[in-house]
Amino acid sequence: MSPEARELLVQAGYLGATVLFIFSLKWMNSPKSAPRGVWAGVAAMALGVGGTLLHPAVAVSSLPWIALAVMAGGLIGVPLSRVPLTAVPQRTALSHAFGGLAAALVGTAKYYLWLQEGGAMLTPFRTGAIAAEVLLGGLTFTGSLMAAGKLQEIIPTRPITYRGQLLVNFLLLAGALACAAGLILDPSRHYLFPILIVLALLFGILLILPIGGADMPTVIALLNSYAGLSAVAMGFVLDNKLLITAGALDGSSGLILSIIMCRAMNRSFTNVLFGAFGSVQAAAGGEARPVKSATPADAAELMEQASTVVIVPGYGMAVAQAQHRVRELYDQLAKRGISVKFAIHPVAGRMPGHMNVLLAEADIPYDDLVEMEEINAEMAQVDVVLVLGANDVVNPAAKTNPKSPIYGMPIIEADRARTVLAVKRSMNPGFAGIENELYTLDKTLMVFGDAKAVVGEMAKALSGGSALH
Amino acid sequence: MPTPELILAAAAAPPAESGSLLSYLPLAFVFVLATFVGLDVIRHVSRLLHTPLMSLTNAISAVVIVGAILVAGPEPGGDHPLWISVLGYAAIAAASVNIVSGFLITQRMLKMFKSREPEAKR
Numbered sequence: 001m002s003p004e005a006r007e008l009l010v011q012a013g014y015l016g017a018t019v020l021f022i023f024s025l026k027w028m029n030s031p032k033s034a035p036r037g038v039w040a041g042v043a044a045m046a047l048g049v050g051g052t053l054l055h056p057a058v059a060v061s062s063l064p065w066i067a068l069a070v071m072a073g074g075l076i077g078v079p080l081s082r083v084p085l086t087a088v089p090q091r092t093a094l095s096h097a098f099g100g101l102a103a104a105l106v107g108t109a110k111y112y113l114w115l116q117e118g119g120a121m122l123t124p125f126r127t128g129a130i131a132a133e134v135l136l137g138g139l140t141f142t143g144s145l146m147a148a149g150k151l152q153e154i155i156p157t158r159p160i161t162y163r164g165q166l167l168v169n170f171l172l173l174a175g176a177l178a179c180a181a182g183l184i185l186d187p188s189r190h191y192l193f194p195i196l197i198v199l200a201l202l203f204g205i206l207l208i209l210p211i212g213g214a215d216m217p218t219v220i221a222l223l224n225s226y227a228g229l230s231a232v233a234m235g236f237v238l239d240n241k242l243l244i245t246a247g248a249l250d251g252s253s254g255l256i257l258s259i260i261m262c263r264a265m266n267r268s269f270t271n272v273l274f275g276a277f278g279s280v281q282a283a284a285g286g287e288a289r290p291v292k293s294a295t296p297a298d299a300a301e302l303m304e305q306a307s308t309v310v311i312v313p314g315y316g317m318a319v320a321q322a323q324h325r326v327r328e329l330y331d332q333l334a335k336r337g338i339s340v341k342f343a344i345h346p347v348a349g350r351m352p353g354h355m356n357v358l359l360a361e362a363d364i365p366y367d368d369l370v371e372m373e374e375i376n377a378e379m380a381q382v383d384v385v386l387v388l389g390a391n392d393v394v395n396p397a398a399k400t401n402p403k404s405p406i407y408g409m410p411i412i413e414a415d416r417a418r419t420v421l422a423v424k425r426s427m428n429p430g431f432a433g434i435e436n437e438l439y440t441l442d443k444t445l446m447v448f449g450d451a452k453a454v455v456g457e458m459a460k461a462l463s464g465g466s467a468l469h
Numbered sequence: 470m471p472t473p474e475l476i477l478a479a480a481a482a483p484p485a486e487s488g489s490l491l492s493y494l495p496l497a498f499v500f501v502l503a504t505f506v507g508l509d510v511i512r513h514v515s516r517l518l519h520t521p522l523m524s525l526t527n528a529i530s531a532v533v534i535v536g537a538i539l540v541a542g543p544e545p546g547g548d549h550p551l552w553i554s555v556l557g558y559a560a561i562a563a564a565s566v567n568i569v570s571g572f573l574i575t576q577r578m579l580k581m582f583k584s585r586e587p588e589a590k591r
Contacts, residue, residue, distance in 0.1 A: 088520060
């Protein structure tokens with residue numbers, strides 16, 4: 001085959017891959033078409049990789065080694081795809097780290113390759129693109145490892161702050177950008193390149209250090225975006241349009257998700273990245289207001305008399321592994337003709353959409369997973385709201401108390417329902433350490449205990465005590 | 470009008486020493502358009518599926534394997550030292566982790582999303 005014909009085939013493959021990648025994401029618009037989206041993605045990847053293997057630059061003698069490297073990656077990838085769903089956020093973070101690493105490695109290889117070829121290829125633009133690729137890839141690599149460590153609780157999840165943190169981070173970034181500028185002006189200053197790599201890696205670590213667990217959904221989405229942008233930068237370096245289109249799709253996905261997360265918390269990007277949110281401590285020692293409490297059996301009876309029940313799940317539900325008990329409760333109520341819906345706050349869980357996946361795993365039909373805006377419109381007609389491991393996302397202070405750190409954050413307006421049942425271990429304030437006046441309302445009954453045990457007892461009371469287990 | 474041969478040549482070999490920003494303009498167009506397509510497509514993704522969306526985009530961004538293959542591909546020796554190829558192979562392995570785990574876990578999660586209808590049949 002002539003080189004031209006080969007090149008044409010490669011480019012045609014890339015074009016097909018681009019179309020399929022777009023369809024892959026488009027089909028994610030509903031759970032029905034989504035499985036097709038995965039297959040479109042697989043086909044696109046096969047076209048992209050297959051096309052590249054045809055590229056004249058790829059020697060036949062390299063093919064076995066390429067296959068070996070792919071298999072080595074697959075050996076790590078398969079177990080990573082079988083983690084429990086509660087661990088999906090850290091898996092996602094880890095996977096961003098691999099993406100960043102791959103981009104940084106390719107950028108580094110390209111720089112040194114072109115440098116020792118005499119530097120003619122290192123035009124200012126291409127050097128700038130390499131610098132962007134290595135900077136984004138490097139900081140995504142270490143930043144995502146940090147995020148994964150925090151989510152896995154290997155690293156303390158609370159924000160780690162120190163004096164002058166902002167200044168240190170700023171200086172690191174400025175130093176990295178200065179190295180990049182120096183390289184663009186004169187690509188032969190190769191001593192700047194390792195410094196750029198080290199600064200990028202350090203910046204990634206220190207950027208995530210002060211970010212608390214509650215902000216992880218936004219951070220993961222943001223790192224997703226960076227991983228995409230590093231692929232785009234690689235596309236500019238290698239003059240490869242497939243890398244640019246796929247990277248841009250990934251980058252815009254991360255961007256949209258982080259915007260949704262930020263809006264759901266009423267915060268800005270800068271505030272998430274530099275605000276150390278979790279460190280906000282509510283003024284402790286306010287007078288303890290009386291709460292009313294109920295047993296799981298009382299609570300079950302209340303729900304039995306309701307015609308509509310809304311369950312507000314939070315990450316606490318997942319931690320307690322209560323999803324399957326929730327499913328039993330759901331079945332018992334549904335059997336009595338009671339309408340049961342799940343109100344999902346966008347930031348519930350540890351990553352965008354996390355709660356939906358956890359409930360889907362427990363076989364809750366997705367028709368009953370309802371978004372915050374939708375449920376708030378009907379909240380006044382709801383008989384019973386069952387708050388399960390959620391806290392800040394139902395705190396009315398977000399609407400009523402301008403002094404509250406979460407003021408302005410959109411919430412699920414549980415306080416507008418006729419009765420509120422809140423399952424909680426104790427009266428300790430939640431993640432952000434903010435007092436929640438929902439618990440002291442007249443219409444609220446607290447059910448103390450472990451979410452799994454409490455919901456199990458509720459389901460049991462409804463099934464007439466007949467022991468299911 | 471550029472002839473097809475010229476377009477092909479431009480696609481095959483990036484402009485080496487011209488270095489003019491103008492030659493990168495087509496790539497910039499591609500980037501801008503792809504971003505707008507991406508923003509619009511992602512905006513319509515069901516909120517139910519944001520977690521699978523992230524694992525799917527993980528796999529998609531592993532398209533960097535294309536760059537890794539191009540770096541690892543040339544026969545080592547002469548102009549292409551072995552250690553450059555090794556970096557490329559490491560990048561291939563890292564990207565493969567994401568391709569394999571990304572697609573597999575997305576499929577696994579999507580299988581869990583069930584509507585009420587098939588249940589009625591049960």
